[in-house]
Every structure is written in structure tokens, then in C-alpha cells.
Amino acid sequence: MGSKTNGDDIPQYNGPDPSPTxxxxxxxxxxVHLARDGDGGTGGGQGDDDGGDDDDDADVNGTLPQTTSASTTDAPKKKRKKNKKKKTSPASKQxxxxxxxxxxxxxxxxxxxxxxxxxxxxxxxxxxxxxxxxxxxxxxxxxxxxxxxxxxxxxxxxxxxxxxxxxxxxxxxxxxxxxxxxxxxxxxxxxxxxxxxxxxxxxxxxxxxxxxxxxxxxxxxxxxxxxxxxxxxxxxxxxxxxxxxxxxxxxxxxxxxxxxxxxxxxxxxxxxxxxxxxxxxxxxxxxxxxxxxxxxxxxxxxxxxxxxxxxxxxxxxxxxxxxxxxxxxxxxxxxxxxxxxxxxxxxxxxxxxxxxxxxxxxxxxxxGIYGYGLNHDTPKQVTLPLVSANSLYKTIKKNFGTLVFCQRYLARLGVERYLAAVSFPLHGSSEIKSNEVKLNCLERNGIVEYYRPLxxxxxxxxxxxxxxxxxxxxxxxxxxxxxxx
CATH class of the missing domain: 3.90.230.10 (Creatinase/methionine aminopeptidase superfamily)
Structure with a gap:
């Protein structure tokens, strides 16, 4: 997302930023990780398939030993293996x-x-x-x-x-x-x-x-x-x-x-x-x-x-x-x-x-308007003339902080009635345009800044x-x- 400047005012000094680097x-x-394919699969996580296989009990000739009654032998009973659940392999492809x-x-x-x-x-x-x-x-x-x-x-x-x-x-x-x-x-x-x-x-x-x-x-x-x-x-x-x-x-x-x-x-x-x-x-x-x-x-x-x-x-x-x-x-x-x-x-x-x-x-x-962003130096306590604007400010702060957001993201959160029809000229035009009343209130009070398409x-x-x-x-x-x- 490009940083806008005045085309005739190329920055000559970017000054030290007060925030720590x-x-x-x-x-x-x-x-190191490029051995993985492009979708990031690792090929790991395969499960053990025990399946109750008892081939180890067979003798060298491939015949099973003759069973005897429990009353005539002291040989302990062989515990039956429990079938283990196969582990689910992680996804390996997007x-x-x-x-x-x-x-x-x-x-x-x-x-x-x-x-x-x-x-x-x-x-x-x-x-x-x-x-x-x-x-x-x-x-x-x-x-x-x-x-x-x-x-x-x-x-x-x-x-x-x-x-x-x-x-x-x-x-x-x-x-x-x-x-x-x-x-x-x-x-x-x-x-x-x-x-x-x-x-x-x-x-x-x-x-x-x-x-x-x-x-x-x-x-x-x-x-x-x-x-x-x-x-x-x-x-x-x-x-x-x-x-x-x-x-x-x-x-x-x-x-x-x-x-x-x-x-x-x-x-x-x-x-x-x-x-x-x-x-x-x-x-x-x-x-x-x-x-x-x-x-x-x-x-x-x-x-x-x-x-x-x-x-x-x-x-x-x-x-x-x-x-x-x-x-x-x-x-x-x-x-x-x-x-x-x-x-x-x-x-x-x-x-x-x-x-x-x-x-x-x-x-x-x-x-039109591309998006809005809270000013990073906005005070913690804000009191605005519109009750609805105060509510919108709290929503923005909780959900976006100082990240830039747009009207589409507000609508997705269920924020309603942040738009209203108001007459005002744009670039000298007398055409009736849609004005974001609550957002405009925040902008006028220095809470948010807006970004226009360029x-x-x-x-x-x-x-x-x-x-x-x-x-x-x-x-x-x-x-x-x-x-x-």
C-alpha cells in the first residue's frame, strides 16, 4: 500500500521516528525448508497400523503352536493387542x-x-x-x-x-x-x-x-x-x-x-x-x-x-x-x-x-473512499457530538486498532447505518454524493484519516x-x- 505524497513535494528528510526500531x-x-514442496507438505504424521497382526506367533515352519487348556498349563494368557486408531495425517496440499x-x-x-x-x-x-x-x-x-x-x-x-x-x-x-x-x-x-x-x-x-x-x-x-x-x-x-x-x-x-x-x-x-x-x-x-x-x-x-x-x-x-x-x-x-x-x-x-x-x-x-485508519496518537478517551459516532469509534478501536480498514470490512462485522445521503460538492461538482456521516464525524475530529483512490x-x-x-x-x-x- 503506497504512501501518498504531493507530487511536487518530494520528501527531503524522513526524520528519526520516535518509536523504537x-x-x-x-x-x-x-x-532449510525448501525440501518441502510448494504447498508446504512435510509427509510426516503417519499412523501405526497394528491391526492385531500376530504373525510373530508362528514357528519357523509357518504353523501356529498347538493350543492347550488353561487347566493343564501354567503359561500366561497372551493379551490381545488393542487396535490403535490411525493418526490423521496433516494436510499436505492447499x-x-x-x-x-x-x-x-x-x-x-x-x-x-x-x-x-x-x-x-x-x-x-x-x-x-x-x-x-x-x-x-x-x-x-x-x-x-x-x-x-x-x-x-x-x-x-x-x-x-x-x-x-x-x-x-x-x-x-x-x-x-x-x-x-x-x-x-x-x-x-x-x-x-x-x-x-x-x-x-x-x-x-x-x-x-x-x-x-x-x-x-x-x-x-x-x-x-x-x-x-x-x-x-x-x-x-x-x-x-x-x-x-x-x-x-x-x-x-x-x-x-x-x-x-x-x-x-x-x-x-x-x-x-x-x-x-x-x-x-x-x-x-x-x-x-x-x-x-x-x-x-x-x-x-x-x-x-x-x-x-x-x-x-x-x-x-x-x-x-x-x-x-x-x-x-x-x-x-x-x-x-x-x-x-x-x-x-x-x-x-x-x-x-x-x-x-x-x-x-x-x-x-x-x-470514492478507499479506506480509513485511526490516527496512532488518538487519545484513549474520546467524546464526540454524535452518540453513534462514539459507538463506531469503539468498534473500530476493538476490531482494527491503527490498521487501515474499509466500508466492506465494517459491513462484514454487521455495522449498520454508517452511510447516509447528504448533498456536498466533489471536485467542483454539484452531484449528490453519499457521505459517511459517522466516519466523517470521526475524521473531522481528528480521530481517523481517510484515503482516496489515486x-x-x-x-x-x-x-x-x-x-x-x-x-x-x-x-x-x-x-x-x-x-x-
Missing amino acids: LNSAGGEPRG SCPPRVPVSELFPLSEYINGEIQSYDSAYTNTARTTAEELRYNDRQLSQSSTFLNDYRQAAEVHRQVRYWIQETVKPGQKLMDIAMGIDDGVRALLGNSGLEPGDSLKSGMGFPTGLSLNHGVAHYTPNPGQKDTVLQQSDVMKVDFGVHINGWIVDSAFTMAFDPMYDNLLAAAKAATNAGIKTAGIDVRICDVSAAIQETMESYEVEIRGKTFPVKAVRSLCAHDIKHYRIHGGKSIPFVKNSDQTKMEEGEVFAIETFGTTGRGRLVDDD ADVKGSYSAQFEHTILLRESCKEVLSRGTDY
């Missing part, structure tokens, strides 16, 4: 649609490592400890904290859901059905429906599923009451969704297109994201990552219907760090060159994403790719890396 995280060497919790596919709760990348040699002189100490610290952290395993489990959920999307989503499907399929898949694989108060804070969606089409660049999700949008053969769709466990959010995105003429546009965004990941590291300056992204992105061009377009880096969105229960932690990485000297730090988690477009690269707010000029096309990375002391781990991108 994580320590370095470790884990097992890459590939279903379609995905509904098997990943905890069943990984019964030992040891999840696959992300892609391990070394830091650029230019930054190796920043090492603070010896190689032996690094290995020891990595082991200690992985044993004493669930942080890294939570992240790897969330990444596995993301991978399995998106593999299903890539295999099954086709033109002719409604965006609402696609979004609901993603949401349902994530919750099923986490084993948490999120319907009871507080459940969604344990695990669930990291933010609303984004399905932005064509010139719609980011932050669009279908909501109740909207006109159905049907995916077309000519569409370019950005699929952006997050998975969290205990507040640690995996943010990863990809682009789908069904016409090969868009291939270079998708390739540009993917290559730029990988360039950002390669450049990122401890003590690396934000400006250096931005420069690598823009240089890679704008080295591409794409021919669409006989016309050649240069691929431009979007100026109005940024990559960002991720904090506990906060998708945008405070540091931003623009996709264009800048002079920001802020450094990445050990233990930080970043969503490295890029957006490329055939349009202007400067985005405007589109119609779009480039009509007729343009855009693409996005994104991964979540962890800057460990000895290496960087691309947590969300898969066989697809």
Missing part, C-alpha cells in the same frame, strides 16, 4: 480456493525463509560485530522472539493466496468477487475469521485489498453500494493486499495484464522494485534507493496500440517503512531522485514498491510491484519473495 532478526539458512490454514501445512510452525540477499560491498565496512557474533545473535533472536516466524507465516499466507489469484482470475469476473475471494482466502489460511471483537488484531488483513485498473494507480477497493466493475481483457490490474500476524504486516503487490502488449510496462515496475531492493541496506541513504528506482524504471518504454510511451516513475507515491500495526511507519522512499540523506537502519522493515505509468506520473484523487490521466496505464524486506544485521531478507516475482 526492532533488533536484528535471524533465522535458519536459506533453503485447496482451491485456498482454505487450508498454513499452520496445518507447517505443523512444526517453521515457515520458509524469505530470499536472503547480501549487502552491497560498499556498505560492508558498517559491520558492528564479527561473523561469529552475527550468527550467534541471529540464533538468539530467532529462538527468543516470535517476530520473525510471524512475518514468515504471514508471507506464506500471502504467497499461497496470490498464487491462487494468478491461476484463477480471468476477464469477466467482478472486482467485488475478486476482492472477497482474496479476503476470504487470507482469513481462512490464518485460521481466523475475525468476526469476534479483537480477533482481527491477532491476525487478518493488513489493509483493504486494492484492485486498481489502468489509469487508476492505487488505493481502489470495491465497497458495498458501488456499481459492479467487471474485469476486461484490455485491463491492467494492480493487486495490492496485506497480511498481518500480531501486528507485523507483510505488504506485497503485483500487476496482472491479459494482453502481452503491456509486458514491458510490467517489466519496468518489476525491475525497478528489484533495483530498490538490491540497493537497500543498513546505512544506505534514501536518495540512493530512489535514484536506483528511477533510473531503472525510466530505462523502459512500451508500445501500446502502435504508439510508444516512455515509462515514467510515479511522483505522488512512495515506498515506506512498516511499524507495529502501522502500514506507514514514517520513512518514505520516493521513486524519483531527491536529496534525502536519511539512512535506513538495522532491524527496520520496508515495503519496497514502485509504480510506473504511461501518463504524467502526478496523481490526483479519484472518486489516478493518473485517463487513457494511461500503470503497473506496480512490491515486496516486504527486513534489514537484518548480517543480510537483508525479502520476506514476501515467491516463485512468481
